[in-house]
Amino acid sequence: MPFLTRREFTLILFALSAFLIAYNYESSFSSLSTAALFPGANNSFSATQLLSVQDAFRDDGRRNTKYTDDLESEILGDWEIETRKQHDLGPYGLTENNQFSDWSNGDIPQxxxxxxxxxxxxxENVLLANGALYLVHNLASQIFPKTEMILSTGIDVPGSNLPPVSQELKFLTRSQALDIIGYGAHRMANTTIICFDHPHSITNETFLAFYRAYSTLSPPVQTKSGPLPPSQIILPNVPRDSLSETAYYPSYQLSRIAFPFLNHIFSEDFTDFGKTERPIILDQVLLTDRVAAESGTQTFDFSADVKAPFSEEDEVAIDGKKSKKTKKKEYEIREATLIEPIDKRLPFASAFALPAPHxxxxxxxxxxxxxxxxQSLTTHTKKSKKARKAVTYVSTQARSIREPQxxxxxxxxxxxxLRKAGEANGFDVYVVELGSERIEGAVGTWRNLVSAAVRSSVMLGVHGDTLTYAPLLQPGSGATVxxxxxxxxFVNDHEFITRSLDIGYVAWRNTKKYTRGNLPPISPITRADSRLLSIDxxxxxxxxKEQLRK
Known part of the structure; x- marks a missing residue:
């Protein structure tokens, strides 16, 4: 290893000397005391010693005004920090400390x-334990409807081929509940919808009906967004593997698009709930049962016996003020559909008797x-700044000849x-072909069917499932099915649903047009009826064209 030269040795010695002098600056030049300038700083410029002084530094690391000098102010500035308001909304969702409801004092929720x-x-406050639902109240017989009006456990519906549910529903007093349930339960927060229908009992209207019933929980305050979605939907009798084979599957897809955070629980998971030793308490639950609706609707008085939240008797008001003026000013109109005698044949009609926001x-x-x-069938040479109106024709020509077409x-x-009228009058024409895409310009997927419906004002098609998504039509005076x-x-399934949404309806038989007010009598379609339909x-x-001009 070569020795250092005199020049290199001198440079190293100079650097070490400069470092030692700078490092011991305060002790080497104690005569330059700064006590007068910085009282309380122990006669020191040292930031290390200032750490022991309370409030010596600002939040951004700069020294406070009485501990700084002109040089530091010149370099770092003397501007003040503008503090931003902090909005602590607290923890979101169900946190660890409220996942469990405890009533060790014996005060079990009713x-x-x-x-x-x-x-x-x-x-509200429904208990689930050992596969059974428990309603807790000391006056259960006076408070709750008859069991067969809630769940179809063990009932026989004359003329119906739908089986009743096997789910147990039990009523307990508070003392009985403490003996059977115990003094605590896991909590399922917010609102849960439980649909007990069997897979072959589910129809295209199942989801729409229980979502309509759920919407009655929306507070009657004016809002543009509509009701908040439920937290979970439980289907105790539908296995996940067979979901795609049921009529609920399209509704499942729509719910996932509309409510991305909505959770679906199927029969496998619901069975696991029954196997756990720990009971579950549901904050709020909507129980739906098609067979119970079908049997109970026939004798139910919809003009007097409907129990609805936010009713006049509840005197619900904003900010705790029970003022009629406040109600009229800030509360929106909540409407219930009038259930006519011919509507009682529809198992989903009762859900629309509950008042809900428009x-x-x-x-x-x-x-x-x-x-x-x-894709539209029509081509438009002129571009329009406004969104064009549209009509959707749902075709079944590609289906089996055994299906209506x-x-x-x-x-x-x-x-x-339709293409000629669309191009001449400036509206789009969507053709949804159920079964294939053999027609030029037609769309055959479920997504395009929903997308076409929500962008259209008029929808037309043969009777059956073709008009399932008519409720999504754009609202307005020209909205028509x-x-x-x-x-x-003639059957009034789609007429009833569109009536509840103020959507126009026309039944067409050959060359005859029937509008509301002169609809033909109910006459269900049978297998013996012709599947080939003729229209004018x-x-x-x-x-x-008349409807789209409105």
Missing amino acids: TKLVGHVPGYTIL NWVSPLSAGALILPPP LREADHENLLRE IEFFPDGK VHAVVNFV
């Missing part, structure tokens, strides 16, 4: 009846609008005339 119509019952379907429509728009000539003529029937036949294409298209 079950409260919030709302009820046959087959749709809203309750915009209760808006969260579903908003979710559907996220989907990209489908238009005569091929009428179908082709309807496509041609046109349903094609065979001669002599020119009359239908002219009516569509």
